[in-house]
Amino acid sequence: xxxxxxxxxxxxxxxxxxxxxxxxxxxxxxxxxxxxxxxxxxxxxxxxxxxxxxxxxxxxxxxxxxxxxxxxxxxxxxxxxxxxxxxxxxxxxxxxxxxxxxxxxxxxxxxxxxxxxxxxxxx
Amino acid sequence: xxxxxxxxxxxxxxxxxxxxxxxxxxxxxxxxxxxxxxxxxxxxxxxxxxxxxxxxxxxxxxxxxxxxxxxxxxxxxxxxxxxxxxxxxxxxxxxxxxxxxxxxxxxxxxxxxxxxxxxxxxxxxxxxxxxxxxxxxxxxxxxxxxxxxxxxxxxxxxxxxxxxxxxxxxxxxxxxxxxxxxxxxxxxxxxxxxxxxxxxxxxxxxxxxxxxxxxxxxxxxxxxxxxxxxxxxxxxxxxxxxxxxxxxxxxxxxxxxxxxxxxxxxxxxxxxxxxxxxxxxxxxxxxxxxxxxxxxxxxxxxxxxxxxxxxxxxxxxxxxxxxxxxxxxxxxxxxxxxxxxxxxxxxxxxxxxxxxxxxxxxxxxxxxxxxxxxxxxxxxxxxxxxxxxxxxxxxxxxxxxxxxxxxxxxxxxxxxxxxxxxxxxxxxxxxxxxxxxxxxxxxxxxxxxxxxxxxxxxxxxxxxxxxxxxxxxxxxxxxxxxxxxxxxxxxxxxxxxxxxxxxxxxxxxxxxxxxxxxxxxxxxxxxxxxxxxxxxxxxxxxxxxxxxxxxxxxxxxxxxxxxxxxxxxxxxxxxxxxxxxxxxxxxxxxxxxxxxxxxxxxxxxxxxxxxxxxxxxxxxxxxxxxxxxxxxxxxxxxxxxxxxxxxxxxxxxxxxxxxxxxxxxxxxxxxxxxxxxxxxxxxxxxxxxxxxxxxxxxxxxxxxxxxxxxxxxxxxxxxxxxxxxxxxxxxxxxxxxxxxxxxxxxxxxxxxxxxxxxxxxxxxxxxxxxxxxxxxxxxxxxxxxxxxxxxxxxxxxxxxxxxxxxxxxxxxxxxxxxxxxxxxxxxx
Numbered sequence: 011x012x013x014x015x016x017x018x019x020x021x022x023x024x025x026x027x028x029x030x031x032x033x034x035x036x037x038x039x040x041x042x043x044x045x046x047x048x049x050x051x052x053x054x055x056x057x058x059x060x061x062x063x064x065x066x067x068x069x070x071x072x073x074x075x076x077x078x079x080x081x082x083x084x085x086x087x088x089x090x091x092x093x094x095x096x097x098x099x100x101x102x103x104x105x106x107x108x109x110x111x112x113x114x115x116x117x118x119x120x121x122x123x124x125x126x127x128x129x130x131x132x133x
Numbered sequence: 134x135x136x137x138x139x140x141x142x143x144x145x146x147x148x149x150x151x152x153x154x155x156x157x158x159x160x161x162x163x164x165x166x167x168x169x170x171x172x173x174x175x176x177x178x179x180x181x182x183x184x185x186x187x188x189x190x191x192x193x194x195x196x197x198x199x200x201x202x203x204x205x206x207x208x209x210x211x212x213x214x215x216x217x218x219x220x221x222x223x224x225x226x227x228x229x230x231x232x233x234x235x236x237x238x239x240x241x242x243x244x245x246x247x248x249x250x251x252x253x254x255x256x257x258x259x260x261x262x263x264x265x266x267x268x269x270x271x272x273x274x275x276x277x278x279x280x281x282x283x284x285x286x287x288x289x290x291x292x293x294x295x296x297x298x299x300x301x302x303x304x305x306x307x308x309x310x311x312x313x314x315x316x317x318x319x320x321x322x323x324x325x326x327x328x329x330x331x332x333x334x335x336x337x338x339x340x341x342x343x344x345x346x347x348x349x350x351x352x353x354x355x356x357x358x359x360x361x362x363x364x365x366x367x368x369x370x371x372x373x374x375x376x377x378x379x380x381x382x383x384x385x386x387x388x389x390x391x392x393x394x395x396x397x398x399x400x401x402x403x404x405x406x407x408x409x410x411x412x413x414x415x416x417x418x419x420x421x422x423x424x425x426x427x428x429x430x431x432x433x434x435x436x437x438x439x440x441x442x443x444x445x446x447x448x449x450x451x452x453x454x455x456x457x458x459x460x461x462x463x464x465x466x467x468x469x470x471x472x473x474x475x476x477x478x479x480x481x482x483x484x485x486x487x488x489x490x491x492x493x494x495x496x497x498x499x500x501x502x503x504x505x506x507x508x509x510x511x512x513x514x515x516x517x518x519x520x521x522x523x524x525x526x527x528x529x530x531x532x533x534x535x536x537x538x539x540x541x542x543x544x545x546x547x548x549x550x551x552x553x554x555x556x557x558x559x560x561x562x563x564x565x566x567x568x569x570x571x572x573x574x575x576x577x578x579x580x581x582x583x584x585x586x587x588x589x590x591x592x593x594x595x596x597x598x599x600x601x602x603x604x605x606x607x608x609x610x611x612x613x614x615x616x617x618x619x620x621x622x623x624x625x626x627x628x629x630x631x632x633x634x635x636x637x638x639x640x641x642x643x644x645x646x647x648x649x650x651x652x653x654x655x656x657x658x659x660x661x662x663x664x665x666x667x668x669x670x671x672x673x674x675x676x677x678x679x680x681x682x683x684x685x686x687x688x689x690x691x692x693x694x695x696x697x698x699x700x701x702x703x704x705x706x707x708x709x710x711x712x713x714x715x716x717x718x719x720x721x722x723x724x725x726x727x728x729x730x731x732x733x734x735x736x737x738x739x740x741x742x743x744x745x746x747x748x749x750x751x752x753x754x755x756x757x758x759x760x761x762x763x764x765x766x767x768x769x770x771x772x773x774x775x776x777x778x779x780x781x782x783x784x785x786x787x788x789x790x791x792x793x794x795x796x797x798x799x800x801x802x803x804x805x806x807x808x809x810x811x812x813x814x815x816x817x818x819x820x821x822x823x824x825x826x827x828x829x830x831x832x833x834x835x836x837x838x839x840x841x842x843x844x845x846x847x848x849x850x851x852x853x854x855x856x857x858x859x860x861x862x863x864x865x866x867x868x869x870x871x872x873x874x875x876x877x878x879x880x881x882x883x884x885x886x887x888x889x890x891x892x893x894x895x896x897x898x899x900x901x902x903x904x905x906x907x908x909x910x911x912x913x914x915x916x917x918x919x920x921x922x923x924x925x926x927x928x929x930x931x932x933x934x935x936x937x938x939x940x941x942x943x944x945x946x947x948x949x950x951x952x953x954x955x956x957x958x959x960x961x
Contacts, residue, residue: 026243030243030244030245030246031246032246036156039156040149040152040153043148043149043152044149046148047147047148047149049147064194066192067146067192067193067194070192070221071146071147071150071192073221074147074150074190074221074242075147075149075150077221077242077243078149078150078153078242078243078244080243
């Protein structure tokens with residue numbers, strides 16, 4: 011699987027990210043790093059614990075990372091939930107969380123597929 | 134860790150985001166990471182000096198980006214450390230808040246690595262450049278302030294010299310004024326004075342009595358009571374001082390220092406109750422500057438000895454002032470004085486020891502910095518910070534500021550440079566630009582390039598003097614520049630930042646002219662000062678007098694050019710010193726300063742730089758016995774700045790300032806043997822030296838006891854000290870043997886002085902022991918020689934004198950040395 015195919019699978023903008031980060035190697039490195047990012051787990055935990063402040067920061071971080079990596083689809087849903095949480099609307103965020111989860115899982119699935127197709131030392 | 138790399142602190146709660154930034158920057162910079170604001174502050178507390186730049190996220194746990202900025206502002210950390218905000222919320226409100234809190238730049242997400250890299254490196258470059266420029270500008274302000282203090286101290290020295298006041302009067306006034314003002318500032322905000330204004334009043338306080346120059350000697354130095362008529366003349370000095378300042382050029386009168394000095398001169402004898410002179414001002418009509426100096430003046434007058442009174446002890450003086458016996462003062466100031474009372478005496482003694490206080494460099498830098506921050510804060514969000522900061526420093530500067538890069542070869546000028554040189558702001562390939570070279574001077578530019586080539590990372594500074602076109606003529610500028618070197622090996626010059634400061638001859642000349650006029654009045658009164666003629670004897674007096682005030686002096690006779698000196702008989706002889714030493718740099722030739730003066734019969738000045746030091750030479754026309762001559766006076770500007778205004782005497786004082794106690798003989802207050810060995814022994818330029826040996830001192834000790842012996846020594850030392858000049862050096866060599874080193878004294882005066890000493894010692898009566906007859910045997914040598922040789926010769930002569938006792942023998946050093954040789958020969 012190529013990186014471009016991975017971006018198509020996760021609903022991102024390959025052209026944009028490669029325009030900024032210049033090298034495929036670098037994009038790949040950050041894609042793999044995304045798998046270890048705990049922000050999504052923190053978002054879910056915080057919303058369940060009704061901690062709006064913590065949830066806002068987690069959502070904001072996801073949004074920032076998506077911006078940097080041009081994950082357009084996840085960016086859109088994370089931005090929406092960020093704004094809800096900024097306004098303190100935990101109930102709305104709770105209802106919307108499934109959308110974010112769907113996009114997040116799509117993203118993770120695509121990156122995992124990319125990871126599996128890489129030669130072993132790159133994994 | 135690579136010490137050459139600059140350090141960047143990345144603050145972001147997302148490891149991903151930090152990793153992306155780190156990836157871009159780690160090749161060129163050392164990185165430190167913090168995952169929230171609190172951690173960032175903790176890192177800053179420890180390493181703020183090392184960190185050059187911070188990339189700061191806004192939304193973070195613990196402490197967000199704005200809170201970090203606010204905290205940095207509180208600690209003034211962002212003065213030397215640039216902060217670039219990185220956030221996806223590029224809303225105007227956010228950006229404004231960040232700029233208001235002192236952020237330097239704002240980068241929105243998603244960011245482009247090359248943009249981040251560029252902004253980071255530009256920001257760091259600018260911060261470095263700004264710090265350098267701040268330093269240069271501060272250095273220049275410092276120089277100017279130092280110069281004017283220097284001139285003031287020369288002038289006030291002249292006044293004191295004439296008033297016969299103790300040499301420390303001006304220093305005391307300065308110190309008391311400073312103490313009173315700082316006490317006053319602490320006490321009340323009724324007089325809102327800035328730090329600068331307080332310093333200005335202290336500086337100007339030295340000038341309070343310049344009007345006394347206009348008071349005739351007979352009145353000024355009259356012991357005892359003045360008649361009503363005389364008192365009236367005396368009282369005119371405050372207005373006379375003010376008038377003197379009024380006669381300065383209009384531009385100079387605008388100078389805040391002159392304005393303050395004017396207030397002080399005119400109104401330092403006003404009384405708070407309205408009963409003072411010259412204007413009878415009352416209460417707060419009297420400027421606070423004059424009020425403070427007036428009180429300082431009265432206190433010092435009371436506690437010092439004057440020709441008409443003895444010194445009162447501190448307690449008595451306080452009693453008299455507070456009792457209203459010495460004038461009426463602002464009650465607030467009297468309170469301040471009372472509060473200072475317990476420590477005042479001690480503080481004044483300390484102030485007298487350090488004779489010349491240069492302005493504090495640190496203060497200047499701070500003031501400059503405040504000014505800069507003030508103006509930048511308002512507009513930072515509107516203007517591109519880069520341009521704005523550089524422009525502020527360069528354009529606010531009335532001197533010529535330039536930056537020069539070697540490749541590509543470009544020189545850029547600030548507004549003052551563009552105007553003065555009529556050049557473009559930016560000159561590409563200046564070495565080939567004919568128009569530019571014509572204005573700046575081809576030779577000047579190639580000299581500059583030569584200096585750049587000679588510079589090294591260890592010696593990055595360049596100093597040179599250049600003549601540049603100014604109005605219709607030329608003007609001398611001092612160029613001070615620094616070469617900027619690459620951080621990587623091999624070290625290469627990246628650029629040159631410099632400034633051209635006009636050497637303000639006018640100011641120097643004016644104060645020097647005042648000195649000369651004073652000397653002329655003293656030696657040849659009623660003479661036309663602009664074009665004057667003297668006799669040979671008067672020329673001798675004049676040169677004696679001037680040599681006390683200037684570092685080097687020579688008299689050049691015209692047709693053919695030749696250095697001469699006149700002796701006390703008015704006889705003219707060649708002066709080999711006029712073409713030796715520092716004068717070697719100023720040979721007498723067709724177009725030298727003297728030749729110009731002689732052919733145009735006027736005054737010329739120039740600056741000359743030798744061995745990195747600046748000298749100012751003033752040359753003026755004078756006729757001696759109807760023969761056209763030129764008198765050249767040289768002042769070492771750098772030495773004077775370092776060692777104070779009145780030359781050699783202060784040089785010694787400065788050297789010994791910290792060792793004052795080590796160098797003083799406890800019993801007699803004379804310098805001790807240690808001083809002789811460390812400071813005097815190897816000095817070569819003394820002209821006359823005497824050894825004084827107290828006759829039959831041992832018998833006093835034996836017959837009356839050591840206590841009486843000590844009293845005898847003290848009285849004896851007091852007598853000698855009061856008979857010699859301030860510039861002479863009095864040393865207790867050992868036991869009852871004393872040495873006096875005379876500077877710049879004609880032979881005749883030397884002989885007379887030693888005779889006078891002998892006489893006064895013989896006349897000395899010890900209180901309670903009228904039967905003791907003191908006397909001294911004195912040996913004196915004159916001529917130039919090493920102290921150690923002169924001492925040996927004088928000692929021999931004193932020994933010879935001892936055969937008869939109460940006797941003076943004076944010979945020239947060559948005569949004694951010849952006799953010594955003959956004596957040695959005979960022995961062989």
